[in-house]
Amino acid sequence: MSKRLDPARLLARLEEGGNPVIEADAAVFVWKGETAPHLLSDLHGWEENPRPLRRLADGLHALRLPLPPDAYLEYAFFDPQTGQRVRDPFNPRRIWNGVGQYNHYFYMPAAAPSPLTRRGPAVARGAVTRHEVPTDDLAAGRQRLVYLYRPPTDASVPLLVVYDGHDYLRRGRIAVIVDNLIAQKRIRPIALALVQNGGPARMIEYACSDATLGFLLQAVLPLARSQLRLIDPARQPGAYGILGASMGGLMAVYTALRLPHIFGQAISQAGAFELGDCETVVVQMARCLPPPPVRLWLDVGRMDFLYPANRRMAALLKEKGYSLTYVETGGAHNYTTWRNVLGEALATLFG
Numbered sequence: 001m002s003k004r005l006d007p008a009r010l011l012a013r014l015e016e017g018g019n020p021v022i023e024a025d026a027a028v029f030v031w032k033g034e035t036a037p038h039l040l041s042d043l044h045g046w047e048e049n050p051r052p053l054r055r056l057a058d059g060l061h062a063l064r065l066p067l068p069p070d071a072y073l074e075y076a077f078f079d080p081q082t083g084q085r086v087r088d089p090f091n092p093r094r095i096w097n098g099v100g101q102y103n104h105y106f107y108m109p110a111a112a113p114s115p116l117t118r119r120g121p122a123v124a125r126g127a128v129t130r131h132e133v134p135t136d137d138l139a140a141g142r143q144r145l146v147y148l149y150r151p152p153t154d155a156s157v158p159l160l161v162v163y164d165g166h167d168y169l170r171r172g173r174i175a176v177i178v179d180n181l182i183a184q185k186r187i188r189p190i191a192l193a194l195v196q197n198g199g200p201a202r203m204i205e206y207a208c209s210d211a212t213l214g215f216l217l218q219a220v221l222p223l224a225r226s227q228l229r230l231i232d233p234a235r236q237p238g239a240y241g242i243l244g245a246s247m248g249g250l251m252a253v254y255t256a257l258r259l260p261h262i263f264g265q266a267i268s269q270a271g272a273f274e275l276g277d278c279e280t281v282v283v284q285m286a287r288c289l290p291p292p293p294v295r296l297w298l299d300v301g302r303m304d305f306l307y308p309a310n311r312r313m314a315a316l317l318k319e320k321g322y323s324l325t326y327v328e329t330g331g332a333h334n335y336t337t338w339r340n341v342l343g344e345a346l347a348t349l350f351g
Helices: 007-017 165-170 174-183 199-205 210-227 247-258 281-288 307-319 335-350
Strands: 026-032 038-041 054-057 060-066 072-079 084-086 094-096 102-107 127-134 143-150 159-163 191-195 240-245 263-269 295-301 323-329
Touching: 007 026, 007 054, 007 060, 026 072, 072 335, 127 210, 143 165, 143 174, 143 210, 159 165, 159 210, 159 247, 165 174, 165 191, 174 191, 174 335, 191 210, 199 247, 210 247, 240 247, 240 335, 247 263, 247 281, 247 295, 263 335, 281 307, 295 307, 295 335, 307 323, 323 335
Parallel strands: 159 191, 159 240, 240 263, 263 295, 295 323
Antiparallel strands: 026 060, 038 072, 054 060, 072 084, 072 102, 094 102, 127 143, 143 191
């Protein structure tokens, strides 16, 4: 690395543009000081595989990571002596990671935030309301939080049920994205039922759980029907959609395969189709059963640890004749990656 990076030029670019120093096909992470922290990132499994920076000159350390031009990456500096994260003084851009920490982030030159995540001028705003429903022992706890989004229309509309609903509402900015898509006439108006996950029980509830399906049928859908003006899936089978990410993406596809007469559209973002060395039942259903009349969307970042499993799942679904849109992005396993492609997914299935 020291042969390829000129310390004086690197310092000048650091002072001018901040961290990391962006090249056409790489990002160079720089640290000024006698000793340097390690780098944590999406690319190497975070705390599981810290990457040391190398000394280039007195008081200057760096690490060059080759990256595709459309990459979005989150990272942090980590002090191996204290076991604590250290803020990057040359990158003020930070984002909450949802598990108790803030990450720094950046885009490579061919990547950018989706403009749909910012509300356009004069865009009508849908109404978001907060509700609690009883779980009736079909989900963890006695009550579960559900947010409902009512689009700015009086017409009857399809419903999109969203797993990890609070995260999609706050971190995924789904209500803003839907408002913009409706205003741009890229989708028909849709309503949302954003279902909070089960916290410590999330993994179990989203691991192809029929109890979770029972909770949707007995609690979430009745709430949505009572509060929103919805199309009746008994008259228009498969009119509703289902969305989720990671384990929620797995559960979204399972929901559509089990209840295709209700959920005819499913969006999986970085779905967890394989758990370690174990295939999930969704993979076995796709392999062994005739495809139901559903349309599926799968997207995954090429730096996501679930990328190989999603590629295998997409190939299987195509082989078996499913109606599938499969998209690979330059991101990793985070909500920014998912929200940047969410508008395209919604436009594809609800256009």
